[in-house]
Amino acid sequence: MNALNTSNPNNYVFESKFLKIHVLGGLKMSKLDSMRVTMSVQKINDTNVLRHSIDLYNDTQVEKFVRRVAERLEIGTSVTRKALQELTKELENYRFVLLDKEAQEGKPVIKQLNASEEKEAIDFLRSGELLKRTNEYIGQSGVIGEVNNRLLMYLIFTSRKTNNPLHCISLGSSGAGKTHLQSKVAELIPEEDKVEITVLSANAFYYFNRTELQNKLILIEDLDGAESVLYPLRELQSKKKITKTVVHKDRQGTTKTIHLTVEGPVSVGGCTTRESIYEDNSNRSFLIYIDESSAQDERIMNYQRMLSAGQVNDHEQLEAVRLLQNTQRVLQPIKVVNPYALSLSLPSSVFKPRRTNAHYLQFIEAITFYKQYQREKQYDKETGEEYIETTIEDIQEANELITEVLLRKSDVLNGACRRFFEDLKAYLENNEQSTFTNAEMRRALRMNPSNQKRYMTQLQQVDLIQKTKGDKRKGFVYEVVNYDDYKQTNQEIQSILQQVIDSIRDK
Secondary structure, three states: OOOEEOOOOOEEEEEOOOEEEEEEOOOOOOOOOOOEEEEEEEEOOOOOEEEEEEEOOOHHHHHHHHHHHHHHHOOOHHHHHHHHHHHHHHHHHHHHHHHHHHHHHHOOOOOOOOHHHHHHHHHHHOOOOHHHHHHHHHHHOOOOOOHHHHHHHHHHHHHHHOOOOOOEEEEOOOOOOHHHHHHHHHOOOOHHHEEEEOOOOOOHHHHOOOOOOOOEEEEEOOHHHHHHHHHHHHHHHHHOEEEEEEEEEOOOOOEEEEEEEEEOOEEEEEEEOOOHHHHHHHOOOEEEEOOOOHHHHHHHHHHHHHHHOOOOOHHHHHHHHHHHHHHHHHOOOOEEEOOOHHHOOOOOOOOOHHHHHHHHHHHHHHHHHHOHHHOOOEEOOOOOOEEEEOOHHHHHHHHHHHHHHHHHHHOOOOHHHHHHHHHHHHHHHHOOOOEEEHHHHHHHHOOOHHHHHHHHHHHHHOOOEEEEEEEOOOEEEEEEOOOOHHHHHHHHHHHHHHHHHHHHHHO
């Protein structure tokens, strides 16, 4: 039995009784309807070599090559033909092996939990104060600070397993830790459930396999590097599938129209410094504003020092990551019914209330979904469909986590301008001042002049600051008109959410 030696991937060796054949450069895997190879053929124990490129599936080329070998090497055509036929069969079989191997390597490795790992994860999901314990483990995994944001993001990423996944965009200035927060929380999601993207071409999304992205978490490191795919991404978020029609020519040259369809649902996470540019995407997402306070700076720098000093328990971090990943693996798709949905309402100050209301309800469902091992399974009397129900506790926990999100969605200022205004008010209160100048605030807050000019314009447009005196030549003096606008909105939102809870409890 003649064997094909493939130990050298760039030089396969095949020996028959009379011929020794080298296949140079290996096999091309892109076109299965041809087998173009470059060969060197020689008789056993002979130095005379014939080299030639040929398509072994082209009978005309093979016959010409057989006659050339027979003539050049002085060997019978039947011997040469038989050797080439056997080589073709060996190469064909080996190519199928390579294709199977390539397909297996392309698939994410899905970890199968053993009995003790599965029991540990389920016991964790059945434990009391689940969200609080989950947040503690997220902290142990290496996420410093961002106590509300990290749990909010984790639950949003968990919603990828539901029929209505949530999405989030992390916002903050350059170097504030947006990508770090997203990547650290994403480490808690199993590798087989996420797709991480740095740069993607405009049509790349349409060439995933039809169900390849179903219930996956798509992570975009920087939205600025993925502007070309934001439209199909929005469609995938809203319609849960995207379709592209392209023209294709078959082997006979006939032109046909084919449809490329990729199905969701998916959960999407991204980071950017430019909130207003991605308004269409942010409308579909929870906006997570990174903590840029001096206290958070100190927490992160202290952690960096501990890491450098070798005082961080790496084993504890890995164990926390392992447990939360396994927790994600044991969560099963199940329908969630919220019997209190009709009693829920949002503050009237929220912008785009229709979409925000949908996000609010979906977030409550995500919490219920995460607590599925604490809920008794029920069955629809007509369809027999299995489902679990939301509790008042789920709504209460959702309200606590989502207050900041609703506050941002009710704010007349964007995140960066709001941060500037709050810092400005704090400076004036600390220094017992009532007025200020642009130059003074630039020095105090170490601001870029162009950014400050933009923020001051916004604040004047919404009547939160006003000019008191001065002129263009000497400069203007300003004062704050309303110090409590943000606090009042916050109190209003908390009051309305609490009233809803109280009303449900009374009923």
